[in-house]
Amino acid sequence: MFAVSCLLTEDQFLCSICLDVFTDPVATPCGHNFCKTCISEHWNINVLCRCPNCKEVFNTRPDLKVNTFISEMTAQFRRLAEQESSSSSSGSQQQVSKPGEVSCDDCTGTKLKALKSCLVCLASYCETHLEPHLTKSGLRRHQLIDPVENLESRMCPKHNKLLELFCKTDQMCVCLLCTALDHKIHDVVPLKEEYEAEIQQMIQNRRLKIEEIKRSVELSQEDADRKIADGVQLFSTLKESVERRQVELIDSIREKQRKLEKQAEGFIKELEQEICELKKRNSEVEHLSQLEDHLHLLQRFLSVNATPPTRNWTGVSLCPVPYEGTVMRAVNQVEETLSEQKKKLLEAKLRRVQQYAVDVTLNPDTAHPELILSDDGQQVKDGDVKQNLPDNPERFDTCVCVLAEQSFSSGRFYYEVQVKGKTKWDLGVARESISREGKITVSPQYGYWTLCLRNENEYRACAVPSVRLSLNSHPEKVGVCVDYEEGLVSFFDVDAAALIYSYTGCCFTDKLYPYFCPCLKDGGKNSAPLIISPVNHTD
Missing domain, CATH: 2.60.120.920 (SPRY domain)
Incomplete structure (x- = not known):
């Protein structure tokens, strides 16, 4: 088992998707291994069933089964790794470096989490590999700091010293030698002080921006309230105008209808009177027709027929009331009111935009x-x-x-x-x-x-x-x-x-x-x- 542990490394048991040790490992038809959950979720997201490693495309989604052999090997590797980590650290709790953490530069295979970075060696070390810097006299003089990435970028390229100061004059990071040579009379402060000042300024700027946004919301709310009030006033005016024109229209149409009905009543009354008169004459004619003296009958008929009805009704009719013109006049009046209100709105809009007037001169x-x-x-x-x-x-x-x-x-x-x-x-x-x-x-x-x-x-x-x-x-x-x-x-x-x-x-x-x-x-x-x-x- 010891020999096996010497041959196996963590890289052999890492899923290329989650970058962690396999959980329920499965093998694709192309021969690559993944966590079952990882490859399943990967294929759920992507349209094609493609191997993330070799990019081979499978026409149908493979039916994946957990590889029991690799699963047992992974479990054994976990136990061996825990035993080796425990024995090598002599009881210490060293941790494997996780994404985003600084890892030890001297570790081979599994990278452990770095505890310190050396500004002289420009390297980071875990607890085990840090020991020489704590015990050897030559290395004990090196400056150790909390672990950081990209150590080279933190060193002055000219003097190979730590960039621990900030020159406000030139707005750049400098080392101690820079302040004594190139930046002797410049305004130089510790990086921490500058960083804190910058943070405070950023906080202040954001507070001011919050106030600005709040004020903008208040102004917008005030403007919205004005717009609502103007809109309510406008539509109230229009509603009143429409209702008033509606009442006037109804009254006008009814008045014309009453005049028509009154005219009709006069015609009907006159016609009924003439009907009575005609009936009366008809009775007289019937009575005369019974006389045997035809000469007397003719004389009396001519006498009755000499006074005909008083009106010729052939050309008499009721003239239709022109309601369309009445309706159109009412609509035109509403349109005039609408135009007046629209003009007022445009005048108000122009006054509002005129508030943003600027001085302009030709270049x-x-x-x-x-x-x-x-x-x-x-x-x-x-x-x-x-x-x-x-x-x-x-x-x-x-x-x-x-x-x-x-x-x-x-x-x-x-x-x-x-x-x-x-x-x-x-x-x-x-x-x-x-x-x-x-x-x-x-x-x-x-x-x-x-x-x-x-x-x-x-x-x-x-x-x-x-x-x-x-x-x-x-x-x-x-x-x-x-x-x-x-x-x-x-x-x-x-x-x-x-x-x-x-x-x-x-x-x-x-x-x-x-x-x-x-x-x-x-x-x-x-x-x-x-x-x-x-x-x-x-x-």
Whole structure:
């Protein structure tokens, strides 16, 4: 048995899936061994029944049986390993190294858990292999620390000393010799102190972030409450309007029905009177027909027939009541109320986005050489002639465009641009990484989210494909609002307080710059400038 224990190692009894000694070992048709539970769960997860070691695929799932021979060998190995571990440690409780723990560098076969690491030898040792460092005079001078991985990375590559200090000036770990030579006048602190300070700063930053998140939730709740109140008020108004119009509609229809019924009653009464009169005449005719004096009969009949009924009923009828017009008027009144409420909502929305107004100025370093910018950086127009300007990589060299100096990479921002008197223009935002050379394609795929005007009255959102917009009025001032985190770019007709168009679901990853293109002068037809206007915050 002793000879067997010398030949066997733990590696021969390890399952390659769980990396532990076999439990209920089974063999696959290709000859490799695994724990029964491990290989079963592995095949349950994967579609193909494949050997984890040699990758052989089995068309049908093998019916695995526990290999009793290997199972008995594993049990014997466990007992031998426990006996050898007990005898070699002289009663000590040395442990096998587990995943994530530092193992002894000198152990062969089964790796035991390291107790100490040597900063001189750059190795870690279990209790048995640590003994020389505790007994031999030469090794006792070595510096021992709690076991750590990657000892080489903890040593100064220049002086081969432990990195136990932190230089705040250069933001790097240093050894004692470094502080005496290269970092003599620098602010140096122990690593522990720096680590603790960094931890405290991280804790503080996270506490501040918690407060920020809580505040955001509070603000969102307040906004939600306002939205609910506004929504309740809106729908209450609409409900009252609909109910009022419903009552008016019913009353109007019933009033018309009453007039019709009254007219019908008059016709019926008159007809009944004439029927009585006609019956009376009929009786007289029947009486006359019994006389033998025919001459007298004819004279009397002509006398009776000389006074006919007072009305010719052939063209008399009841006119149908035009209820459709009544209903349509009621619907139109409801629509007017709805339009009024919708306009109020849009005005409120515009006021809300105007709260995120930012100062925007044009960046002359990005402007095409043909563009003329005002001294205050608030106006831009085409000058028809290229100026001799420095060759700047940020400058648009073909398209008459310009970016703002300000960039935004979070939150919301809003600005307004006067477009009055222009027949062409482009407005919106562009990401920092857009190409400035040659012809550009203005679309979200190329980093532009813009609105444009062409031919005086053709408005489009420059998406792919472009979206033709039908506007009730021609905007003279356009508001641009961006919500970076929400991925939203919206354009407003400021004077009409109307939403023109919104890009939704945008994915922003780098800085965004306000983008302006006044377009070519077009023989003077489009000579008016684009003007960045101060935002008028209305109550």
